[in-house]
């Protein structure tokens with residue numbers, strides 16, 4: 332009998348990347364949008380899907396979707412590219428600009444997947460820890476420049492801390508570093524300034540966004556990047572043929588037709604976020620971090636893991652981030668009802 336095949340070295344030391352999806356009443360752990368999709372979206376999508384020639388391969392250039400995104404963002408079409416979620420965009424960027432023998436700079440704490448995708452693409456990581464308020468300052472810019480990284484990750488607003496990075500710092504990173512500066516703007520619709528204006532003068536800056544949060548379309552898996560045309564040409568070299576299905580492209584186009592309605596719901600989410608910040612700030616011993624995103628990072632007075640479990644026992648799932656921020660927990664701004672249930676459960680556990 333043959334022995335089982337061995338995977339690449341180190342593969343089995345790493346677990347799958349999962350955010351637990353438990354069947355509980357209140358799920359506030361993955362920064363999804365709690366709002367229903369705009370009225371008419373599903374009917375429009377169903378009508379569009381009925382017309383799709385699914386016996387044929389889809390448009391491998393995603394031209395209609397890229398054109399619609401160019402129109403919405405005001406960015407030239409030859410600088411727009413789309414993929415299955417911003418995670419796939421990040422993977423394509425690392426495949427093109429990272430890889431074996433190349434290096435990426437990360438500012439921790441940040442979105443865990445940046446690190447994970449570096450590992451996947453065999454890109455070496457150099458990292459610098461930022462202390463609260465987690466801002467990239469001059470010393471961090473100098474560090475990134477000196478690191479000779481081929482890729483520099485910035486996340487703004489940052490997951491899990493919620494703060495945005497100053498545009499000047501990102502501009503300095505782009506000037507100081509020869510690497511590709513990836514600005515992950517998954518939460519930009521909730522607050523903060525976009526780095527998009529930097530792209531024109533700094534062709535090493537790319538802005539990555541998603542339909543998973545503000546567009547309430549996490550299930551459709553749509554992400555995009557706004558960059559200089561040269562970067563898009565490089566992504567064309569590494570993408571799989573027909574990587575975005577006709578169904579996904581159609582969902583993206585339909586979502587853009589309803590973009591204004593989706594955007595109209597964002598104020599309600601910001602209001603819930605701010606309510607969470609106010610409520611947490613009023614609890615003795617809780618450290619809460621200001622957020623421009625749709626979630627809030629906090630540190631409870633006692634053991635965060637115990638609080639996490641106590642909330643779960645009451646049907647409320649939030650994100651345990653103790654591995655990245657000491658005693659840190661992150662809660663997504665849900666509906667008013669969900670936030671009520673979170674705050675009630677929190678009070679019960681803490682008193």
Ligand SMILES: Cc1ncc(COP(=O)(O)O)c(C=O)c1O
Nearest residue numbers: 416417418442490517541543554
């Ligand atoms: C900072 C950041 N970037 C990207 C993503 C992933 O987005 P997508 O669903 O488009 O892959 C997330 C999701 O949580 C995120 O927090």
